[in-house]
Amino acid sequence: MAVMLLGCSLASAQSTDQLPGFDLERLDANTGRGTALVGNGELMVPGGMSVSLLGHYQRLPLVLNDGEQDLAVVRDRATALLSASYGVLPWLELGAQVPFVLWQQGDDPNTVGLSSLTAQGMGTPVLQARLGLLSRRQRQPVDLSADLGVGLPVGTGLALAGDDGPRFHARMVVGTILGSVQPSLEAGVLFRPTILLGTTEETAVRQGATSEVRLGAALATTGTGLRGELALRATLVPQSAQVSMDLLGGVRFPLLVGLDAFVMGGPGLGGALGTPRFRMLLGVSFRSEPPPRISFIDEHVDREFQLSLATPKPPERDDRIRPAGTWELMSVTRDDPQGTSDVRTPREPPRPYQPGPQDRLVMRGEIHFTQGNSELQGVVPLLDQAVLRLSELPRGGTLIIEGHADTEGTDSSNMIMSLRRAQAVRRYLLDQGVPATQVRIRGFGSDWPVSARPATEQERQLNRRAEVLLITEAPAPLTTQAPAP
Known part of the structure; x- marks a missing residue:
């Protein structure tokens, strides 16, 4: 699917004037342990692996206003996200995410001087390293990790799925367990290329920020059956004082050993680019740890x-020849007149202490x-x-x-x-x-x-x-x- 989408994106780029491309997506999914959106600071054990496939629907993620009317450049958008993480060392976990734009539609952007969008494309791949600082496995009160990541500039700009240059993020994640619930918090910053949206007027240019402050909080129930998840994600753009928030709630339930399914949904608030009126997430995740x-x-x-x-030892057998007294030789006739004492009975397993x-x-x-x-x-x-x-x-x-x-x-x-x-x-x-x-x-x-x-x-x-x-x-x-x- 990745090869097909990438091929379609390149073909579209050759046949259409280049749109001032940027990555419209604001919501980062979580790789590894934790909820679907916010980690809990805990790393995968060495040799452990986590893989998830997520489907994402957004309603009205990009609406522009020319002073007279709103233009829904992207009215409906469906994306998919394939992510994976692997525990390398007790203090190091590596992860990767590859998003795809499966389908999107909206009003014709030619009315404001923007070239038409493509319906499919490849998003910005992200490579990430998670460093463990504190761990409850070492009998410390919380799990604390630092996440460092880079977004590669290979996304499809015509699909609003890729920036003109690389992007970088750094964040701290902390979590613990309080009874039957697991709260977690994260705070970080994202550095991305400047977003420029040209219009029909040469002087009318909308400039985006080169840095964003991102905050997150999550609360999940513990256990092995049906579990609930609640996540809040907020983005602050210091240069334009824009704030956007997403509040998502849902459930996670097991399908097979190590395989879970989850569904989440909720509204989006704020005027920053990429903030939809509503989001819906549906996916599966598999985790295997030795x-x-x-x-x-x-x-x-x-x-x-x-x-x-x-080398497990075989069961002991008493076949050795040893001296025997007269009373032992006569024990069969005294205690077992039928002569069945040589019939072996299965040994009872060792008893607990x-x-x-x-x-x-x-x-x-x-x-x-x-x-x-x-x-x-x-x-x-x-x-x-x-x-x-x-x-x-x-x-x-x-x-x-x-x-x-x-x-x-x-x-x-x-x-x-x-x-x-x-x-x-x-x-x-x-x-x-x-x-x-x-x-x-x-x-x-x-x-x-x-x-x-x-x-x-x-x-x-x-x-x-x-x-x-x-x-x-x-x-x-x-x-x-x-x-x-």
Whole structure:
């Protein structure tokens, strides 16, 4: 589609007088994490990828007035935007956007000395780098990022989709999670070539600004099902004191694992070029992020754990020849007169830890994960409380982390996922200063579910968990001894 639109644009440019071209679009979509229009300051994890396809309808985005009447140069406009982002490093994310004008119509601009517009064309491609400054993954209060981008001057000017030169933008984005909602804010500046609109009079020229201040705010609900989004975008043109605003609200809902659909709409206010009376957005987005890698703090201590992951051990078999007493040889006739004691029964999977008489359970809790995820989101109060309780134990203690998975995957993938969840909790505790010798982890796969036959997503999430147990040595019972006579 990109090749076809670009070809049509070049052909139109050869057959029509060049219009003083500029990019009419004022609304920037968001690549990566966050809402459709405003990011939340959080970066994609290394190796993570996000791709979205957005359809955009605008009503009356360009209306000119010659002092007597309004001329709707662009009355209806439909565009598409293909965007993608990729996590390169924990602090770096790269993104790109390619817009297309699919269709537009309006009044004949020849009456004011402007050449006719083309109905299709390619927009201004944007390359962007997002730098992470603060992250809740590092137990900081907010996510903060800086976005730097450049717009390439290859858009179709005859379709009002490209500037005469490159454009640059820089902005700061901050976001956090407050209960069940996720607010975010952004502020930045856009530098673009001067916009000149010529008219039939040689002296009548409308000049646009070379810089714009852009502000944004968004509020989104969290969760895995239907979610709501509300976004406000404002643009201030300092040279002409023009202000334009867009207020858009909508919903986002999942289609498949990692695939979401969203729809938004709302009015536009202000007189700046490119501010429509109404906008409508409809699109889909796909996001795929790998689980965090298992990191080993002490390679000597964890060498056996690494080998066990790479080469799983076969089930143990007691086939060795060993000496046996007479009572063992006669046990079949005494205890099993039918002689069926040699029939092997399937081994029971390892059981979760159960404190014995010599142990004292100080605290116990669970951390739940989403489908296919083994990442801890920000601060975990349960683990912070466990670290505090551990430091207060006079006899010391041991933190036992047991990872579990649901039954959606295979046995091997579920076992790896349960180990990754336990390892993510272990990394959190080590970062808090807990010695590695006081943390033990185990993975049980899907062998020990909380809900054996889950029917809802909430029940399945109960099985995607990591159980945390703080164990200490039980105090010895007090005894009294009478003095010897």
